[in-house]
Amino acid sequence: MKDNDSSVEIAAEAARRFATDALVKVGLPAADASEVAALMIEADLAGASAHGIFRLKQYVHRLKLGAINPHPMIKVTKTAPGTAIVDGDNGMGHIVVARAVETAIEQARQTGVAWVGVHNSNHAGAAGTYATLVAERGMVGIYSAVASANHMGVWGGSEPLLGTNPLAIAIPSEKWPVVLDIATSIVSYGTIKSYRLKGRPLPDNWMIGVEDGSPITDPVHSNEGLLLPFGGYKGAGLALVLGLLAGSLNRAPFGRGVVDFNAHPERVCDTGQFLIALDVARFRPLSEFVRSVATTLEDFRNSARLPGYGAIRLPGDQRHYRRQAQIQNGLLLSSELTEQLDVLANELEIRPLQECIAAIRA
Amino acid sequence: MKDNDSSVEIAAEAARRFATDALVKVGLPAADASEVAALMIEADLAGASAHGIFRLKQYVHRLKLGAINPHPMIKVTKTAPGTAIVDGDNGMGHIVVARAVETAIEQARQTGVAWVGVHNSNHAGAAGTYATLVAERGMVGIYSAVASANHMGVWGGSEPLLGTNPLAIAIPSEKWPVVLDIATSIVSYGTIKSYRLKGRPLPDNWMIGVEDGSPITDPVHSNEGLLLPFGGYKGAGLALVLGLLAGSLNRAPFGRGVVDFNAHPERVCDTGQFLIALDVARFRPLSEFVRSVATTLEDFRNSARLPGYGAIRLPGDQRHYRRQAQIQNGLLLSSELTEQLDVLANELEIRPLQECIAAIRA
Numbered sequence: 013m014k015d016n017d018s019s020v021e022i023a024a025e026a027a028r029r030f031a032t033d034a035l036v037k038v039g040l041p042a043a044d045a046s047e048v049a050a051l052m053i054e055a056d057l058a059g060a061s062a063h064g065i066f067r068l069k070q071y072v073h074r075l076k077l078g079a080i081n082p083h084p085m086i087k088v089t090k091t092a093p094g095t096a097i098v099d100g101d102n103g104m105g106h107i108v109v110a111r112a113v114e115t116a117i118e119q120a121r122q123t124g125v126a127w128v129g130v131h132n133s134n135h136a137g138a139a140g141t142y143a144t145l146v147a148e149r150g151m152v153g154i155y156s157a158v159a160s161a162n163h164m165g166v167w168g169g170s171e172p173l174l175g176t177n178p179l180a181i182a183i184p185s186e187k188w189p190v191v192l193d194i195a196t197s198i199v200s201y202g203t204i205k206s207y208r209l210k211g212r213p214l215p216d217n218w219m220i221g222v223e224d225g226s227p228i229t230d231p232v233h234s235n236e237g238l239l240l241p242f243g244g245y246k247g248a249g250l251a252l253v254l255g256l257l258a259g260s261l262n263r264a265p266f267g268r269g270v271v272d273f274n275a276h277p278e279r280v281c282d283t284g285q286f287l288i289a290l291d292v293a294r295f296r297p298l299s300e301f302v303r304s305v306a307t308t309l310e311d312f313r314n315s316a317r318l319p320g321y322g323a324i325r326l327p328g329d330q331r332h333y334r335r336q337a338q339i340q341n342g343l344l345l346s347s348e349l350t351e352q353l354d355v356l357a358n359e360l361e362i363r364p365l366q367e368c369i370a371a372i373r374a
Numbered sequence: 375m376k377d378n379d380s381s382v383e384i385a386a387e388a389a390r391r392f393a394t395d396a397l398v399k400v401g402l403p404a405a406d407a408s409e410v411a412a413l414m415i416e417a418d419l420a421g422a423s424a425h426g427i428f429r430l431k432q433y434v435h436r437l438k439l440g441a442i443n444p445h446p447m448i449k450v451t452k453t454a455p456g457t458a459i460v461d462g463d464n465g466m467g468h469i470v471v472a473r474a475v476e477t478a479i480e481q482a483r484q485t486g487v488a489w490v491g492v493h494n495s496n497h498a499g500a501a502g503t504y505a506t507l508v509a510e511r512g513m514v515g516i517y518s519a520v521a522s523a524n525h526m527g528v529w530g531g532s533e534p535l536l537g538t539n540p541l542a543i544a545i546p547s548e549k550w551p552v553v554l555d556i557a558t559s560i561v562s563y564g565t566i567k568s569y570r571l572k573g574r575p576l577p578d579n580w581m582i583g584v585e586d587g588s589p590i591t592d593p594v595h596s597n598e599g600l601l602l603p604f605g606g607y608k609g610a611g612l613a614l615v616l617g618l619l620a621g622s623l624n625r626a627p628f629g630r631g632v633v634d635f636n637a638h639p640e641r642v643c644d645t646g647q648f649l650i651a652l653d654v655a656r657f658r659p660l661s662e663f664v665r666s667v668a669t670t671l672e673d674f675r676n677s678a679r680l681p682g683y684g685a686i687r688l689p690g691d692q693r694h695y696r697r698q699a700q701i702q703n704g705l706l707l708s709s710e711l712t713e714q715l716d717v718l719a720n721e722l723e724i725r726p727l728q729e730c731i732a733a734i735r736a
Contacts, residue, residue, distance in 0.1 A: 091656040092486025094456040124454025125650075127487040129657050152619065166674045168683035173674055181615045190618065192611045225680045243605030249554045249689040252674075253543045256552065257514065260666050261657045267670045288487075294453040295491055295623045304622050308629045312528045312535055312614075318587045321530035327611040 020350055021342035026368040027065050028053045030353065033362040034068055035104075038075040039082035044107055051106040055138035056343050059334035060193065062202025063138035066349055069356050070277070071104070071135075077278040080104060080134055086111050094123035097262065098130045102280055105136030109155075109285055113145045116289035120151055124294040129262040130285040135160040135273060139180035140193030140331065146289045147182035147189040150298045154288040155180045158259040160281055161272040163201045163239045167248040170222045173267050176200055176239055177254040182328075184292060186306035191328035196251035197239035204239070207231045209348045259284040382712055383704030388730040389427050390415045392715065395724040396430055397466075400437040401444035406469055413468040417500035418705050421696035422555065424564025425500035428711055431718050432639070433466070433497075439640045442466060442496055448473050456485040459624065460492045464642055467498030471517075471647055475507045478651035482513055486656040491624040492647040497522040497635060501542035502555030502693065508651045509544035509551040512660045516650040517542045520621040522643055523634040525563045525601045529610040532584045535629050538562055538601055539616040544690070546654060548668035553690035558613035559601035566601070569593045571710045621646040 031049035036042055048071075056064030074080045084103025088111060090096045096115050100108030112128045119126035136142065139155050146153025159175025166174055176197035183190040199218050207214055208231035216227040219237040228237040241247030259266025264284025271281045292301050313324050338344060350365060357364040363371070393411035398404055410433075418426030436442045446465025450473060452458045458477050462470030474490040481488035498504065501517050508515025521537025528536055538559035545552040561580050569576055570593035578589040581599040590599040603609030621628025626646025633643045654660050675686050700706060712727060719726040725733075 092653065093484070094482075094488075095486030095653070095656040097657060120456075122455070123485045123487075124457030125485075125487055125489040126456075127652055152623075165680070166677065166686055166688065168679055168686045169674065169677045170680045171677045173677055181619075183615060183618050190615060192615045194608045194611065198605070220680075225682070242608045243560070246556045246604045246609075249556065252689060253545060253552060253554045256545050256667055256670070257543075260670060261514075261654065261663065263658055268673055290489055291454065291457070292623065294457040295459060296625055301623065305618055308618070308622060311630055312531065315528065315531045315533045315535055317530055318527070318532045318582075320587070324528055324530045326528065327614060 018347045019344045020347055022345050022350070022365060023342045023369060023372050024053050024057060024338060026365065026372050027056065027343050027345070029368045029371070030357070030363070030365050031065055031068050033368075034072055034356060034360055035075070037360045037362050038072050040075070040104065041083065044104065047110065048104050048106040051110065051141055052137055053343070054141050057335045057338050058138065058140060058331045060138035060140060062200055062206050065345070065353070066202070066206070067135070067137065069352060070273070072356065072360065073277050074273070079278050079280055084108070088115050090119070094119055094126045096126070096128045098128060098133075100130060100133035102132050102134065102282070105134035105283060105285070108133040109136040109142050109287065110145070112285065112287045113142055113153075116287045117146060117149050117151060120289035120291045125290045126288065128287045130287070131262040131264040131282060133264075133283040133285055134281050135283060136285065138193065139178035140182065140191050142287060143180035143182035143193070144189060144191055146287070147184045147191070150184055150292055152184070152288075152290040152292060153180070153182040155285070156254045156258045157285040158255050158264060158266050158270060158283060159201075160283060161201065161274055162270050164197055164241055164248065164251060165238045166252065167241070167245040170225070170238070172222075172238060174248065174251050175255060175270060177251045177258065179250065179254060183305060184298065184302050185309065186302050188332040189328055190305065190309070190326065191331055193331070194242070196241055196247045196254065198242045199239070201239060204231060204234045208234060210346060258286050262286065380709045381706045382709055384707050384712070384727060385704045385731055385734050386415050386419055386700060388727060388734050389418065389705050389707070391730045391733070392719070392725070392727050393427055393430050395730075396434055396718060396722055397437070399722045399724050400434050402437070402466070403445065406466065409472065410466050410468040413472065413503055414499055415705070416503050419697045419700050420500065420502060420693045422500035422502060424562055424568050427707070427715070428564070428568070429497070429499065431714060432635070434718065434722065435639050436635070441640050441642055446470070450477050452481070456481055456488045458488070458490045460490060460495075462492060462495035464494050464496065464644070467496035467645060467647070470495040471498040471504050471649065472507070474647065474649045475504055475515075478649045479508060479511050479513060482651040482653045487652045488650065490649045492649070493624040493626040493644060495626075495645040495647055496643050497645060498647065500555065501540040502544065502553050504649060505542035505544035505555070506551060506553055508649070509546045509553070512546055512654055514546070514650075514652040514654060515542070515544040517647070518616045518620045519647040520617050520626060520628050520632060520645060521563075522632075522645060523563065523636055524632050526559055526603055526610065526613060527600045528614065529603070529607040532587070532600070534584075534600060536610065536613050537617060537632060539613045539620065541612065541616060545667060546660065546664050547671065548664050550694040551690055552667065552671070552688065553693050555693070556604070558603055558609045558616065560604045561601070563601060566593060566596045570596060572708060620648050624648065
């Protein structure tokens with residue numbers, strides 16, 4: 013373990029086992045718990061730590077309160093050769109969206125492209141995880157969701173009516189995929205939560221107060237403000253159309269009807285999501301395409317830089333390097349988070365993280 | 375006619391006839407010229423004036439130089455039930471993309487969703503035009519393109535390797551569709567050209583100099599700088615993935631190989647574009663969906679506003695109101711533009727705009 017901004021390095025496998033144990037303890041079947049835990053840890057590995065094991069406590073809490081169904085009967089209805097609707101039966105979002113991924117890939121093998129809508133789902137962690145699962149199968153993956161709380165306003169509005177609805181686009185390449193994974197806010201609310209946990213002040217362009225639109229920099233007051241969209245009205249507009257496509261199109265709430273999963277841990281969310289899979293091979297041979305992508309990106313990486321930039325990082329690069337480093341050295345978790353997980357272990361009467369680490373070393 | 379920032383109001387039908395005459399004069403068949411002109415004027419009506427008749431001079435110039443094929447044999451190859459590749463044979467982008475729209479709608483009726491890639495195409499005007507054509511048929515339309523010049527850098531880069539690759543998403547609603555139509559730069563290069571034509575200084579966050587990254591505010595120097603992406607690295611990342619999907623996937627240039635259609639009016643562009651059509655009815659009945667969208671948007675429009683905002687405008691609202699106003703009162707064209715069109719009429723020996731107006735009144 014290494015001291016780094018009071019972080020510790022934990023073997024990813026230990027964190028995965030810990031999360032699995034916790035989810036089993038609150039009622040998930042072992043296979044589902046294992047799948048959810050793996051997808052959560054995948055978010056941590058990729059550097060999306062605000063959507064990884066950091067969320068475990070919240071998921072456990074919602075499962076204990078009966079707000080998430082630990083034994084969902086997920087129903088997939090193919091409504092056309094290239095479209096399907098997945099009814100998640102209020103299961104953990106991770107396994108519901110994973111079913112959407114499988115469905116989309118299967119349909120796109122036949123039709124070239126598939127669009128799978130999801131409803132009765134829940135928060136599924138990092139958007140990039142699911143788009144990347146598609147890219148690993150030689151297809152372009154596009155994923156979006158109605159965020160599980162409204163932390164933004166519509167452009168010009170002072171009410172929390174819009175989520176930070178994320179967009180992830182993953183494209184196969186050589187070595188590692190291109191992965192764009194962005195919240196439509198400047199930062200995700202998960203990042204705000206991380207800052208709050210660490211007691212760090214917020215930059216002054218992340219949040220505004222609802223009353224007068226002035227900046228909020230103390231993370232303690234983050235509940236009283238709105239996150240700002242990235243790129244002004246363009247980001248707000250993107251959040252809006254993604255919400256209509258992930259929510260309204262799937263008969264899932266979008267806008268005022270969205271349940272704030274932080275404020276109401278006991279309420280069912282009925283989260284809407286969608287996933288697109290596009291078969292690259294219907295356009296050009298996959299090997300030729302990934303070569304073309306890799307050549308273009310390498311040219312970009314080697315191009316002249318603006319003053320102050322040490323390297324040109326493209327979408328998916330940082331994700332790849334973090335993943336490699338954390339597979340080798342362990343997940344970099346803040347000590348605040350590991351303390352929180354110890355409390356959780358105590359509450360659930362499961363093996364603490366340290367024992368999971370020891371078990372792996374044994 | 376009304377004096378408004380030295381603009382004049384011209385009947386849309388007169389402008390359309392003028393553009394048709396010009397395009398016929400440089401070799402387009404009458405039906406194609408009429409279709410291109412209608413799609414150009416549609417951009418003006420919607421308020422995307424940097425992509426409307428403002429571009430006519432440039433298109434005419436390229437056609438005269440033989441850089442665009444006035445008699446393309448557009449080839450549509452369906453590569454799967456839900457995918458197709460359109461080879462535009464270097465025709466005017468407007469008619470090539472219009473074929474992609476028809477193809478996507480036809481395929482999506484069968485498969486629920488279709489993704490049509492385009493290559494050997496050209497600049498097609500306003501992205502929103504094509505997404506909206508899909509929405510008017512009860513489907514979600516998504517369109518993107520490799521911009522016809524590289525006016526942006528990759529994030530941290532100082533070379534012009536990235537276009538302002540636009541994204542348009544149109545969603546059916548009651549009364550008028552939701553239309554998000556955004557360049558991935560803060561503003562489009564067309565807007566910069568409009569400012570240059572009018573001699574107006576640029577805001578200091580639109581462009582930077584390649585040498586030191588300092589702001590460019592004099593539009594005369596716009597050739598020496600880079601447009602900034604909207605939302606920093608997120609907008610740059612979005613431009614990159616859209617370029618891979620609209621360009622690389624369709625074997626069209628993206629990155630260093632993109633031809634600058636301003637700097638090289640004599641060179642063939644081989645523009646790449648793509649269009650997605652998604653059949654709403656495969657998710658829920660169209661009438662129910664548009665009602666749901668309209669209800670959500672009306673709630674947004676009526677919600678509380680931040681100080682300084684007179685109204686909440688959602689994506690597609692301004693487009694709708696401008697269109698209604700300009701259908702009624704005429705297109706609002708700058709007097710610089712109408713003078714430019716008079717010069718063009720003289721060069722081509724076609725009826726000037728004033729005669730087209732008179733012909734309509736007769």
